[in-house]
Structure formats: structure tokens, C-alpha cells
Amino acid sequence: MNHKIVSLSPGLYFVATPIGTARDITLRALDVLASADLIAAEDTRSMRRLLEIHGVPLGDRQVIAYHDHSGPGARAKLLEALSAGKSVAYASEAGMPMIADPGYDLSREAATAGHLVTAAPGASAALCALTLAGLPTDAFFFAGFLPNATGARRKRLEELANIPGTLVFYESPKRIAASLLDMATVLGDRQAALCRELTKKFEEVRRAPLSELAAALAEASVKGEIVVLVDRQREAATSEVDLEADLRAALRDNSVKDAAAIVAEAHGAPRRKIYQQALQIAREV
Numbered sequence: 433m434n435h436k437i438v439s440l441s442p443g444l445y446f447v448a449t450p451i452g453t454a455r456d457i458t459l460r461a462l463d464v465l466a467s468a469d470l471i472a473a474e475d476t477r478s479m480r481r482l483l484e485i486h487g488v489p490l491g492d493r494q495v496i497a498y499h500d501h502s503g504p505g506a507r508a509k510l511l512e513a514l515s516a517g518k519s520v521a522y523a524s525e526a527g528m529p530m531i532a533d534p535g536y537d538l539s540r541e542a543a544t545a546g547h548l549v550t551a552a553p554g555a556s557a558a559l560c561a562l563t564l565a566g567l568p569t570d571a572f573f574f575a576g577f578l579p580n581a582t583g584a585r586r587k588r589l590e591e592l593a594n595i596p597g598t599l600v601f602y603e604s605p606k607r608i609a610a611s612l613l614d615m616a617t618v619l620g621d622r623q624a625a626l627c628r629e630l631t632k633k634f635e636e637v638r639r640a641p642l643s644e645l646a647a648a649l650a651e652a653s654v655k656g657e658i659v660v661l662v663d664r665q666r667e668a669a670t671s672e673v674d675l676e677a678d679l680r681a682a683l684r685d686n687s688v689k690d691a692a693a694i695v696a697e698a699h700g701a702p703r704r705k706i707y708q709q710a711l712q713i714a715r716e717v
Contacts, residue, residue: 443548
């Protein structure tokens with residue numbers, strides 16, 4: 433039993449929970465969970481199981497469900513408890529709260545009302561994956577989950593294409609093959625890493641260009657929680673003058689669609705952007 437009862441100031445405590453291995457929880461997180469007047473959780477069953485594993489007694493304390501579908505009603509209860517001078521611990525199902533998890537509205541409203549908002553930090557799938565991927569960590573961009581639909585997903589990838597840092601995505605096993613294919617198509621064949629089931633028994637890290645990862649996942653599906661990391665664009669930036677010149681040359685002998693495809697592939701640029709530029713040039717002719 434590693435926890436102890438401590439005196440917590442009234443306020444909202446965001447508590448990081450393990451992303452896999454239960455023993456990855458911090459001693460301070462256990463102290464907060466053992467001492468808070470009220471516990472809120474994205475998944476109450478997971479929270480009760482975690483408390484049971486670490487021998488943290490609930491006593492007569494409540495565990496309130498707070499997630500994307502619980503609505504403002506649950507948030508109002510938590511804010512009411514804060515206003516009554518109570519300490520409230522909130523944990524998402526795994527990892528740091530608010531990192532692709534609910535909690536933003538709760539944090540904002542609690543802070544706006546003048547309540548203490550603090551955190552007992554710990555495990556994060558994104559940071560764990562960055563440590564293992566073998567890609568640059570001097571600058572990175574957490575993009576969370578991509579849209580489900582192919583068109584919307586590719587549009588979002590085009591928006592992210594020129595960010596000067598490693599891109600970090602969360603993805604589900606059902607969509608991973610399609611997402612990797614779209615990444616390879618839109619971002620180009622960049623170096624990437626697929627990190628799966630981090631800290632768990634079947635932890636796996638695959639490091640390869642996007643095209644290889646996409647081909648492998650098209651042949652054999654995988655299970656579990658997935659983080660995908662993609663290196664930044666490495667080619668020298670192409671000037672707008674060069675792109676326009678190449679587009680005008682390509683449009684002499686090709687349709688707008690074909691000219692855009694040729695130039696986009698040659699420069700490793702987003703196809704949608706180049707297509708719109710080609711349309712504009714074609715209208716001027």
C-alpha cells in the first residue's frame with residue numbers, strides 16, 4: 433500500500449493514470465486519489481479497478497462519471513463541490529487528462545470561477561511514443577485523432593503538412609490502415625513510427641517509411657491503442673514562383689487535374705493546394 437492520506441487544498445486536481453501497466457501510476461497520484469473529497473472519472477469502472485489494484489479505499493466517497501456524453505449536468509455537480517470548498521480529483525481513462533480526452537470545459541470553468549486547478553502529472557501515450565520512435569523531439573505537434581471520412585482526413589493532413597516538427601497522431605485499429613495510406617499520399621513517403629500497446633505485454637514499435645507501414649497494415653490488421661509519429665518535411669522548400677512556373681508548363685499539355693498531380697508529385701506538395709492553384713491559372717488563360 434503506497435498511498436497516504438494528505439491534506440488537500442480545495443480545488444480541482446487532474447490526475448494522470450497509467451496507459452497500460454498499472455504500476456506506472458505515481459505515488460502523488462495515489463495520494464491525491466486517496467485524499468480527495470470527490471473523484472470524477474471518464475470511466476468509473478476503470479477508476480474503481482485502479483483504486484482496487486493499489487489498495488486505495490473509497491469509503492463513502494462518490495465516483496462521478498465525467499466524459500464527452502455526460503453533459504453539463506455532471507460538470508455542474510463538480511463545480512458545485514468546488515464552490516463548497518471540496519477537493520475534486522479528475523482522471524481520464526488513461527494518460528493525462530485533456531490530452532485527446534474530456535476535461536477542457538471543466539478546467540476552464542473551474543479556473544474562471546477562481547478555484548485552484550492543478551495536476552498530478554504522469555503517463556502520456558504521446559510522450560512515451562516520442563521517446564521510442566527515433567524521430568526528432570526538438571519540436572513536435574500533437575494532432576490527436578484524424579477525421580473518420582477520407583476526404584476530411586486528407587484535408588486535415590494537408591493542413592499539417594508544412595508544420596516544422598514531428599507529427600503525433602492517435603488512431604484506432606479499425607482506421608489505421610486507411611490513415612497510413614492517406615498520410616503517405618498527402619505527406620509523402622516520410623519516415624514514421626507506429627507505436628502500439630505502449631507499456632503493455634504486447635508493446636510494439638515499427639519504424640519505417642509511411643509507404644511501408646501502410647503496405648504492412650493493408651495486409652495484416654493490428655489490435656490495441658496506437659500512436660503514429662511522422663517526421664517533418666525534409667525536402668527543401670519550393671518557392672511559389674517555381675511552383676507556378678511548373679504548373680503553367682504542365683498545363684500546356686495536360687488537363688488541370690493531371691497537371692496538378694504531376695507538379696504535386698514532383699515537389700512533394702499537397703495535391704489539393706496545387707489543384708486549386710492550377711484551377712486559378714487555368715481560369716486566367
